[in-house]
């Protein structure tokens with residue numbers, strides 16, 4: 001009897017031990033199973049520790065996919081639980097501010113859809129700049145434009161407020177040109193003055209000392225006195241003038257390259273003559289004249305007065321053919337508010353055939369072309 005009791009007691013003990021072991025075993029197995037699954041998904045040891053610390057193993061295992069963005073957030077200790085969906089939605093970017101930028105955009109109040117679009121359209125530097133600005137309600141409308149500049153965002157918003165019916169594309173283009181400021185109200189110093197794509201206008205100033213390289217004299221057949229253009233512009237002009245001559249059309253150069261000093265005299269003369277407001281509709285302040293680039297030329301037909309040039313058949317030909325030689329009518333009719341100058345049918349500018357053709361086909365100004373396609377984003 002006594003022996004039997006003893007045996008029964010032992011059996012109960014053994015059973016209890018087995019149960020405890022099974023329980024512990026299960027627990028350890030389950031614990032390791034999560035780690036195993038997370039490891040299978042490709043998460044690093046550090047990331048797995050963070051996942052467990054945040055009790056996210058079920059959520060992440062259920063997702064059944066690895067996110068390098070999430071991994072980065074976890075391993076750099078920048079993980080914020082409420083942004084976990086964002087980490088999954090954004091493709092990884094190899095840059096130091098990547099996770100900070102995601103977290104900051106979410107903090108500012110941008111929702112997931114907008115944050116995804118922001119990452120689609122902007123680079124890391126731009127996104128960082130955006131995180132320094134307050135929430136913009138319709139940011140998604142702006143960032144789709146290649147030439148959207150984060151630095152100009154506040155100006156776009158203000159300009160849009162003042163021009164409620166203007167298309168957004170125009171809002172952005174105009175502000176990038178500088179048109180939200182008065183003429184000469186905000187000056188950029190031009191540094192690409194040696195290129196045929198240089199833009200100077202009432203917001204963009206050439207250096208006083210700038211003289212174009214390769215100035216050549218224009219063939220006396222088309223110039224009553226000595227006029228110069230850069231080689232490429234001069235050759236294109238002569239080719240055009242020659243072709244016109246074959247069609248019995250005749251043009252003469254009225255003005256071409258002008259130095260800073262020459263322009264200063266001219267501008268002062270016109271101001272004295274017509275007053276500043278009037279003079280500035282046709283004459284540039286020194287440093288702002290296209291004639292200083294050696295790429296601009298004023299012409300007239302042989303039989304027509306300078307101001308009536310657009311009534312001549314020479315002009316009709318130029319209007320439809322100049323782009324084939326790389327020239328544009330730089331200050332067209334109806335674009336006075338963009339160029340800042342009166343309509344000047346006689347003022348041609350060399351920009352190369354491709355750009356001239358685009359401008360001709362799309363009926364835009366070089367100012368618009370420049371900020372859309374040539375200007376660096378930053």
Ligand SMILES: [Zn+2]
Nearest residue numbers: 296297298347
């Ligand atoms: Zn001119």
